[in-house]
Amino acid sequence: xxxxxxxxxVNTDQLFPGKYTYTCSTPEEIRPHLLEDLDPDFADDVxxxxxxxxxxxxxxxxxxxxxxxxxxxxxxxxxxxxxxxxIFYRAGLNQGLILVECPAAVEAYxxxxxxxxxxxxxxxxxxxxxxxFPPLPDRILAIREAGGLLPYxxxxxxxxx
Amino acid sequence: xxxxxxxxxxxxxxGGDASAGEIVTVQPDHLLTHxxxxxxxxxxxxxxxxxxxADPEMPVIVLDHVVPAANEKTATNHxxxxxxxxRHNIQHFxxxxxxxxxxxxxxxxxxxxxxxxxxxDSHTCSYGAVNCFSAGIDRTEAAALMLTGETWLKVPExxxxxxxxxxxxxxxxxxxxxxxxxxxxxxxxxxKTVEFHGNIxxxxxxxxxxxxxxxxxxxxxxxxxxxxxxTETYLEEHDVARNMYEPVWADSDAGYTSEHSYDMDDVEPxxxxxxxVDNVKPAAELAGMDIHQCYLGTxxxxxxxxxxxxxxxxxGEVVASNVRLxxxxxxxxxxxxxxxxxTIDILNEAGAMILPAGCGxxxxxxxxxxxxxxxxxxxxxxxxKGRMGCKDAEIYLASPLTVAASAIHGEITDPREVIx
Numbered sequence: 001x002x003x004x005x006x007x008x009x010v011n012t013d014q015l016f017p018g019k020y021t022y023t024c025s026t027p028e029e030i031r032p033h034l035l036e037d038l039d040p041d042f043a044d045d046v047x048x049x050x051x052x053x054x055x056x057x058x059x060x061x062x063x064x065x066x067x068x069x070x071x072x073x074x075x076x077x078x079x080x081x082x083x084x085x086x087i088f089y090r091a092g093l094n095q096g097l098i099l100v101e102c103p104a105a106v107e108a109y110x111x112x113x114x115x116x117x118x119x120x121x122x123x124x125x126x127x128x129x130x131x132x133f134p135p136l137p138d139r140i141l142a143i144r145e146a147g148g149l150l151p152y153x154x155x156x157x158x159x160x161x
Numbered sequence: 162x163x164x165x166x167x168x169x170x171x172x173x174x175x176g177g178d179a180s181a182g183e184i185v186t187v188q189p190d191h192l193l194t195h196x197x198x199x200x201x202x203x204x205x206x207x208x209x210x211x212x213x214x215a216d217p218e219m220p221v222i223v224l225d226h227v228v229p230a231a232n233e234k235t236a237t238n239h240x241x242x243x244x245x246x247x248r249h250n251i252q253h254f255x256x257x258x259x260x261x262x263x264x265x266x267x268x269x270x271x272x273x274x275x276x277x278x279x280x281x282d283s284h285t286c287s288y289g290a291v292n293c294f295s296a297g298i299d300r301t302e303a304a305a306l307m308l309t310g311e312t313w314l315k316v317p318e319x320x321x322x323x324x325x326x327x328x329x330x331x332x333x334x335x336x337x338x339x340x341x342x343x344x345x346x347x348x349x350x351x352x353k354t355v356e357f358h359g360n361i362x363x364x365x366x367x368x369x370x371x372x373x374x375x376x377x378x379x380x381x382x383x384x385x386x387x388x389x390x391x392t393e394t395y396l397e398e399h400d401v402a403r404n405m406y407e408p409v410w411a412d413s414d415a416g417y418t419s420e421h422s423y424d425m426d427d428v429e430p431x432x433x434x435x436x437x438v439d440n441v442k443p444a445a446e447l448a449g450m451d452i453h454q455c456y457l458g459t460x461x462x463x464x465x466x467x468x469x470x471x472x473x474x475x476x477g478e479v480v481a482s483n484v485r486l487x488x489x490x491x492x493x494x495x496x497x498x499x500x501x502x503x504t505i506d507i508l509n510e511a512g513a514m515i516l517p518a519g520c521g522x523x524x525x526x527x528x529x530x531x532x533x534x535x536x537x538x539x540x541x542x543x544x545x546k547g548r549m550g551c552k553d554a555e556i557y558l559a560s561p562l563t564v565a566a567s568a569i570h571g572e573i574t575d576p577r578e579v580i581x
Contacts, residue, residue, distance in 0.1 A: 013546060014545065014546060018547070019530075021197075021226075023235070057348035057351060063297040064197075065301060085351065094302050150301060
C-alpha cells in the first residue's frame with residue numbers, strides 16, 4: 001500500500017486538467033490524466049488500496065467530478081485530509097469514496113508510517129497512533145452505504161413507486 | 162439570537178426553523194447544468210426512460226463551455242443535449258451563443274432574491290449578487306436532482322464582511338474581491354456562507370456579480386448580497402416583477418463565525434499571481450512584467466460595463482505588438498449593448514480578437530490556449546496551473562481596467578497610470 005502525500009489547496013485542475021473536462025467522462029478515459037499536473041507518476045503507479053494524505057482545502061476549484069470518479073475507480077481506499085473543499089467533499093460522498101477529515105492524523109504522519117482506516121469505528125491509525133473522526137449523520141451515511149448517490153436515488157425512486 | 166441570511170432561506174425551504182449545522186431537504190427553484198448535461202444524463206438513461214425528469218421547469222441548461230463546438234466530440238455532446246431537451250420537454254434551454262450560464266441565469270430572471278439555485282458548476286455561487294442562495298454541486302448530484310427534484314444541504318455557518326467607503330478611480334469590484342480573497346485565503350470561508358454588508362448601494366449588479374462569482378475562490382458556500390433598490394431595478398429591467406420574489410436578509414443580531422471589515426477607499430488595483438487566487442499583490446508591485454496574452458471576458462468580468470471600462474482606456478490606442486487581446490462577452494445581451502454603444506468597435510480597432518459569448522479560453526478547452534512559457538493577464542476567476550490548457554504557462558488575474566492598461570503597454574500596468 002502506498003501513501004500518496006500532498007500539501008494544502010490541491011485544486012481540481014491539478015487533479016484532472018480542465019482541458020479534458022468535456023472529452024473524458026468514463027473511468028477509463030479519466031485514469032491516464034489523474035493528477036497529471038500535480039504528480040506525473042500517480043496515474044501509472046497507483047494501486048487499489050492506496051491512501052491519499054493531504055493538507056487543507058483538498059479538491060478546491062471546479063465542480064468537475066472526474067477526480068473523484070477517477071480516484072474511486074483506481075481503488076483509492078480513502079483520502080485523509082486536514083480539510084476538503086466543499087464541492088469535492090460532496091462529490092466524494094456521492095461516489096461512495098471515503099473522505100476523512102482529521103488534521104491530527106495528517107500532522108502525525110511521517111515517511112514510512114502505515115495508515116489504517118476503520119470507517120465503522122471512525123478511527124484512523126498512523127504508525128502506532130490512533131485518531132478518531134466524527135461519524136457522518138445517518139442520512140448521509142445511508143448514501144455511502146448504498147454505494148453512492150445514484151444507487152441511493154434508485155432505491156428511493158423504487159420505494160416511491 | 163437572530164438568523165443569518167442562509168439560515169432564513171434554508172428555514173423557508175425546510176418549512177420550519179433551521180439553524181447552522183442542521184441538515185435540511187431542499188427543492189431548488191432551478192438546477193443549472195451546461196455542456197456537462199450530456200455526461201449527467203448519460204448516468205441515468207434507464208431511470209430517465211422509466212421515471213422521466215421530476216420537474217421539466219427545474220433544469221436550466223445553457224450551452225456555453227465549448228461553443229461553437231471545437232471538434233466532433235464536443236459537437237456530438239451538444240447534439241445529445243438538444244435531443245434530451247426535446248425528449249423531456251425541458252423548459253429553460255439556451256443554445257450555444259446565448260451566453261455564459263451564470264450570466265444567462267441572472268439575466269433571464271431565473272435566480273431570484275430569497276430563492277435557491279443549485280448548479281453543476283462551481284461558480285453557481287454568482288447568484289448571491291441578486292440575493293439568491295446558490296451553490297455548486299457535482300454531476301452525480303445534478304443527475305439525482307433531475308430524477309427526484311430534491312437534495313440535502315447542511316445549513317452553513319456564515320461570515321460577515323462589511324464594506325465601508327467607496328471604490329476609487331481605477332479600482333473595481335474585481336480588485337476588491339481579490340483583496341478580500343488575499344486576506345482570508347483560498348480556504349478562508351470553507352463550508353460557510355459569506356454575507357456582504359455595509360456600503361452595498363454603491364455597487365452595481367455587475368459589480369456584485371463579480372464579487373459573488375469569486376466566492377468559491379475562498380471556498381464559500383454562497384456569497385450573498387442584500388436585495389435593495391439596485392437589485393429591484395435590475396430585475397425590473399429584466400422583466401421580473403416585484404411580486405415574483407421575496408427577498409431575505411440577515412437579522413441584525415445574527416451570529417457569525419467571523420466578521421471582517423474592509424475600507425473600499427484603501428483598495429488598490431490588485432493582481433492574483435500564479436498559481437493561486439489568494440496569491441494577491443498590488444498591480445503596481447508587478448508593473449513591468451512581460452505578458453503575451455490579455456483576456457477580457459468570462460462570467461467574472463464579461464459584462465457590458467467591464468467591456469466598456471476597458472474600451473475607454475483602449476479608445477484610440479493599439480494593443481502592444483507582443484500581446485494578443487481576446488475579448489468574449491458574458492452573453493449575447495451584454496454583447497448587444499457593447500455593439501450598440503461602439504464598445505466592440507473600439508476594442509476591434511485596438512486589435513482585439515472578438516469571440517462569441519461563452520466560457521472560451523477560461524478553462525483551456527479551446528480558443529486562446531497558451532503555449533509553454535507564456536503569461537496571460539486575465540479577467541477570469543482562476544489562475545490554477547494548467548487552467549488555460551498548458552501547465553507550463555502562467556495566468557495572472559486582474560480587473561478589466563488593469564487588463565486594458567496592460568494590453569496597451571505589453572506589460573503589467575497599474576491602470577491609474579493610464580487613466581486620464
